[in-house]
Amino acid sequence: MTTMARPVTTALERAVASAALAGTLALTGCGVVPTYPEPLITDYVPTAVAAPQIDRGSLSPDGFSAAQRMTVRVRNIGCSGLTTGTGFAVDPYTLVTNRHVVQASRQIEVTTYDGRTISITTAAVTTVADLAIVTSEEPMSAWSTLAADDPVEGDSITVVGYPRGRQLTTVTGMVIGTTPDPLGASSGPVYATTAPVEPGSSGSPALNEAGEVVGVIYAKNDAEQSFMIPVSTLRTLLDEEGLLQPQPTECPTTPGGFAPERIVVD
Amino acid sequence: MSDSTPPGGAGLQSPSPSTGSIRNPSNEETTVLTPVGTGTSPIDRIPLSHRKRWIVVTTLLSMLLVAAIAFIVYLWDVSRAWEDQVAQLDATSHDLGERLAAEQSEVVRLQQQLDITTEQLATAQKRITELADLNARTGDDVQYYVQEINRQRELATMGSTVAAALNRCVEGQQQLVVYIRNAANYDPAELAEYEATLKRLCDSAVAANVTFQQALTQ
Numbered sequence: 001m002t003t004m005a006r007p008v009t010t011a012l013e014r015a016v017a018s019a020a021l022a023g024t025l026a027l028t029g030c031g032v033v034p035t036y037p038e039p040l041i042t043d044y045v046p047t048a049v050a051a052p053q054i055d056r057g058s059l060s061p062d063g064f065s066a067a068q069r070m071t072v073r074v075r076n077i078g079c080s081g082l083t084t085g086t087g088f089a090v091d092p093y094t095l096v097t098n099r100h101v102v103q104a105s106r107q108i109e110v111t112t113y114d115g116r117t118i119s120i121t122t123a124a125v126t127t128v129a130d131l132a133i134v135t136s137e138e139p140m141s142a143w144s145t146l147a148a149d150d151p152v153e154g155d156s157i158t159v160v161g162y163p164r165g166r167q168l169t170t171v172t173g174m175v176i177g178t179t180p181d182p183l184g185a186s187s188g189p190v191y192a193t194t195a196p197v198e199p200g201s202s203g204s205p206a207l208n209e210a211g212e213v214v215g216v217i218y219a220k221n222d223a224e225q226s227f228m229i230p231v232s233t234l235r236t237l238l239d240e241e242g243l244l245q246p247q248p249t250e251c252p253t254t255p256g257g258f259a260p261e262r263i264v265v266d
Numbered sequence: 267m268s269d270s271t272p273p274g275g276a277g278l279q280s281p282s283p284s285t286g287s288i289r290n291p292s293n294e295e296t297t298v299l300t301p302v303g304t305g306t307s308p309i310d311r312i313p314l315s316h317r318k319r320w321i322v323v324t325t326l327l328s329m330l331l332v333a334a335i336a337f338i339v340y341l342w343d344v345s346r347a348w349e350d351q352v353a354q355l356d357a358t359s360h361d362l363g364e365r366l367a368a369e370q371s372e373v374v375r376l377q378q379q380l381d382i383t384t385e386q387l388a389t390a391q392k393r394i395t396e397l398a399d400l401n402a403r404t405g406d407d408v409q410y411y412v413q414e415i416n417r418q419r420e421l422a423t424m425g426s427t428v429a430a431a432l433n434r435c436v437e438g439q440q441q442l443v444v445y446i447r448n449a450a451n452y453d454p455a456e457l458a459e460y461e462a463t464l465k466r467l468c469d470s471a472v473a474a475n476v477t478f479q480q481a482l483t484q
Binding site: 034035036037040044062063064073075077081082084109111112113114115117162165166167168 | 341343344345347348351354355358362387388390391394395396397398399400401402403405406409410413
């Protein structure tokens with residue numbers, strides 16, 4: 001009886017010890033013993049690194065785009081009447097338009113997108129293209145950036161101007177390609193586009209998708225195609241002042257004068 | 267046990283087993299329990315080696331029990347801490363939810379306000395463009411009327427000049443008539459020169475009048 005009890009007791013001891021050891025190892029060694037929770041953070045709202053910045057883009061505080069603000073309506077108070085066209089600023093005081101818009105002028109004024117009237121002090125024209133450079137008395141609120149390269153066939157363009165001397169209008173079109181000047185006014189090639197323009201749009205800037213000037217609208221044909229002088233020609237004109245000559249503002253004296261034409265749009 | 271054990275009954279005990287039965291005088295069988303002396307307790311009757319093992323086992327079990335109780339207390343405390351934190355998180359979640367709902371409501375309100383403002387801006391821009399156009403065309407009209415007034419002024423001046431020239435022509439011709447009526451009193455050569463000068467004056471006045479009439483019809 002004694003010899004039989006001894007192995008039972010030993011097995012029980014071993015079982016208890018093994019269970020205790022296994023339990024201890026299982027609970028502590030394997031890391032499954034639940035622990036106290038970490039202290040909670042006090043603020044779950046992340047702190048902004050910087051205040052959010054609003055991208056104004058090219059909009060002015062009054063909501064007009066840079067293209068609209070830099071584009072002006074040109075009023076040519078001529079010797080025989082009034083004509084209107086379009087122009088745009090290339091710097092605060094310098095504006096570009098067409099030569100035929102400022103021809104035979106006694107006085108030139110421009111009106112801005114918001115109705116301000118600004119007088120023009122000097123005007124100069126060139127014979128190499130239907131372009132003119134005029135200088136304003138007051139600074140413009142916006143001016144253009146000239147594109148580095150001429151457009152290529154298929155490029156989208158946006159034309160901002162005052163067709164028929166009426167409201168400021170924005171139209172879009174596509175560059176068709178180069179063509180000889182249909183009016184023979186430019187020594188170099190010009191570009192034909194599909195942008196719909198009207199008399200009065202002459203001198204409108206043609207902008208690429210980046211908002212850069214790629215040409216100056218100066219004519220249209222019966223097929224509703226418009227023509228523009230490429231920006232490379234404009235750059236040449238702005239870089240070489242020798243190509244410009246002052247535009248006379250004297251009118252020939254005629255007994256009784258000429259009856260002014262009501263409004264002519266160029 | 268004392269009730270069933272007669273006094274001085276020690277000599278009646280049976281050596282083993284410790285209990286036995288005897289007959290009393292009334293011939294009733296009585297169970298006699300033998301008193302347990304020193305070294306005869308149940309534990310004492312367990313072999314020493316077994317006793318040590320039981321002690322070890324009991325000690326281990328006691329220690330395990332204590333450890334288990336401590337562990338249970340610990341777990342209970344941990345559980346309570348987690349429950350507290352869950353309650354805290356629940357409250358925080360509700361707070362954040364309420365704030366989120368309030369912010370979403372504010373976003374909707376601001377979006378509606380932005381839509382209204384955008385619409386107002388578009389209307390204002392359209393009105394500015396219309397007024398700028400109106401202003402520009404008014405400027406055109408002003409310049410047109412300035413030119414027209416200047417032209418009328420030039421025409422008036424021209425008409426006055428033509429009228430004066432024609433008037434001098436008429437006066438000269440009236441004077442020539444007087445001269446001719448009294449031709450004997452004047453040198454014929456001077457009379458002829460006067461007449462030629464008068465003719466040039468009148469021709470000039472007529473030409474100016476023609477130009478004036480043409481200007482009027484423009």
